[in-house]
Amino acid sequence: MVRPLSNDLRKRVVAAVSKGESCRAVALRFGVSVSSAVKWSQRYRSTGSVAPGKMGGHRKPVLDPHRAFIVKRLSQTPHLTLHALKDELAARGVTVSHNAVWLFLRREGLRFKKNAVRS
Numbered sequence: 001m002v003r004p005l006s007n008d009l010r011k012r013v014v015a016a017v018s019k020g021e022s023c024r025a026v027a028l029r030f031g032v033s034v035s036s037a038v039k040w041s042q043r044y045r046s047t048g049s050v051a052p053g054k055m056g057g058h059r060k061p062v063l064d065p066h067r068a069f070i071v072k073r074l075s076q077t078p079h080l081t082l083h084a085l086k087d088e089l090a091a092r093g094v095t096v097s098h099n100a101v102w103l104f105l106r107r108e109g110l111r112f113k114k115n116a117v118r119s
Helices: 007-018 023-030 034-047 064-076 082-091 098-108
Strands: none
Touching (some): 023 034, 064 098
Protein backbone atom coordinates (compact mmCIF):
# COMPACT_ATOMS: atom_id res chain seq x y z
CA MET A 1 0.00 0.00 0.00
CA VAL A 2 1.25 3.48 -0.85
CA ARG A 3 2.24 5.81 1.98
CA PRO A 4 0.40 9.13 2.33
CA LEU A 5 2.09 12.23 1.00
CA SER A 6 3.86 14.46 3.53
CA ASN A 7 1.96 16.86 5.75
CA ASP A 8 4.25 19.66 4.54
CA LEU A 9 3.09 19.18 0.96
CA ARG A 10 -0.52 18.94 2.09
CA LYS A 11 -0.21 22.20 4.06
CA ARG A 12 1.34 24.02 1.09
CA VAL A 13 -1.43 22.79 -1.23
CA VAL A 14 -4.18 23.78 1.23
CA ALA A 15 -2.57 27.18 1.83
CA ALA A 16 -2.46 27.89 -1.91
CA VAL A 17 -6.11 26.87 -2.32
CA SER A 18 -7.08 29.01 0.71
CA LYS A 19 -5.44 32.04 -0.94
CA GLY A 20 -7.85 31.71 -3.84
CA GLU A 21 -6.03 29.62 -6.43
CA SER A 22 -8.04 26.94 -8.16
CA CYS A 23 -7.56 23.34 -7.14
CA ARG A 24 -6.54 22.48 -10.70
CA ALA A 25 -3.81 25.12 -10.82
CA VAL A 26 -2.49 24.17 -7.39
CA ALA A 27 -2.51 20.47 -8.26
CA LEU A 28 -0.57 21.14 -11.44
CA ARG A 29 1.97 23.33 -9.64
CA PHE A 30 2.63 20.86 -6.80
CA GLY A 31 2.39 17.70 -8.90
CA VAL A 32 -0.54 16.11 -7.12
CA SER A 33 -3.92 15.03 -8.40
CA VAL A 34 -6.82 17.46 -8.49
CA SER A 35 -8.87 15.12 -6.31
CA SER A 36 -6.12 15.18 -3.65
CA ALA A 37 -6.10 18.97 -3.59
CA VAL A 38 -9.89 19.02 -3.25
CA LYS A 39 -9.99 16.35 -0.55
CA TRP A 40 -7.17 17.92 1.48
CA SER A 41 -8.93 21.29 1.34
CA GLN A 42 -12.20 19.70 2.43
CA ARG A 43 -10.47 17.85 5.25
CA TYR A 44 -8.81 21.07 6.42
CA ARG A 45 -12.11 22.97 6.39
CA SER A 46 -13.94 20.24 8.30
CA THR A 47 -11.28 19.17 10.83
CA GLY A 48 -8.68 21.94 10.84
CA SER A 49 -5.96 19.42 9.99
CA VAL A 50 -4.44 18.10 6.79
CA ALA A 51 -3.07 14.95 8.42
CA PRO A 52 -4.06 11.74 6.66
CA GLY A 53 -6.62 9.42 8.19
CA LYS A 54 -5.73 6.03 9.58
CA MET A 55 -4.74 3.50 6.94
CA GLY A 56 -5.23 -0.22 7.22
CA GLY A 57 -5.11 -1.70 10.66
CA HIS A 58 -6.54 -4.70 12.40
CA ARG A 59 -10.16 -5.07 13.31
CA LYS A 60 -10.98 -7.09 16.39
CA PRO A 61 -13.27 -10.03 15.62
CA VAL A 62 -16.88 -9.25 16.54
CA LEU A 63 -17.54 -12.71 17.94
CA ASP A 64 -14.66 -12.88 20.44
CA PRO A 65 -16.82 -11.74 23.40
CA HIS A 66 -19.34 -14.48 22.52
CA ARG A 67 -16.82 -17.33 22.32
CA ALA A 68 -18.11 -19.06 25.48
CA PHE A 69 -21.68 -19.07 24.16
CA ILE A 70 -20.63 -20.44 20.76
CA VAL A 71 -18.49 -23.22 22.27
CA LYS A 72 -21.31 -24.14 24.65
CA ARG A 73 -23.86 -24.27 21.83
CA LEU A 74 -21.61 -26.43 19.66
CA SER A 75 -20.96 -28.83 22.53
CA GLN A 76 -24.71 -29.07 23.23
CA THR A 77 -25.67 -29.45 19.58
CA PRO A 78 -22.72 -30.62 17.47
CA HIS A 79 -24.83 -30.77 14.30
CA LEU A 80 -25.75 -27.06 14.55
CA THR A 81 -25.44 -25.34 11.18
CA LEU A 82 -23.72 -22.02 10.59
CA HIS A 83 -27.01 -20.38 9.67
CA ALA A 84 -28.70 -21.69 12.80
CA LEU A 85 -25.82 -20.42 14.93
CA LYS A 86 -26.02 -17.05 13.17
CA ASP A 87 -29.76 -16.91 13.95
CA GLU A 88 -29.16 -17.75 17.62
CA LEU A 89 -26.55 -15.00 17.83
CA ALA A 90 -29.02 -12.58 16.20
CA ALA A 91 -31.58 -13.50 18.88
CA ARG A 92 -28.96 -12.43 21.44
CA GLY A 93 -28.53 -9.08 19.65
CA VAL A 94 -25.35 -9.96 17.74
CA THR A 95 -25.88 -9.28 14.05
CA VAL A 96 -23.17 -10.97 11.99
CA SER A 97 -22.90 -12.51 8.57
CA HIS A 98 -22.72 -16.19 7.77
CA ASN A 99 -19.11 -15.64 6.70
CA ALA A 100 -18.17 -13.99 10.01
CA VAL A 101 -19.43 -17.05 11.91
CA TRP A 102 -17.53 -19.38 9.58
CA LEU A 103 -14.30 -17.39 9.89
CA PHE A 104 -14.61 -17.32 13.68
CA LEU A 105 -15.13 -21.09 13.89
CA ARG A 106 -12.24 -21.71 11.53
CA ARG A 107 -9.89 -19.39 13.43
CA GLU A 108 -10.81 -21.00 16.75
CA GLY A 109 -10.37 -24.54 15.39
CA LEU A 110 -14.03 -25.33 16.03
CA ARG A 111 -14.85 -26.46 12.54
CA PHE A 112 -16.49 -29.76 11.97
CA LYS A 113 -17.35 -31.71 8.90
CA LYS A 114 -20.78 -33.12 8.49
CA ASN A 115 -21.16 -36.35 6.56
CA ALA A 116 -23.40 -39.42 6.46
CA VAL A 117 -21.03 -41.48 8.63
CA ARG A 118 -21.35 -39.24 11.68
CA SER A 119 -24.35 -39.72 13.91
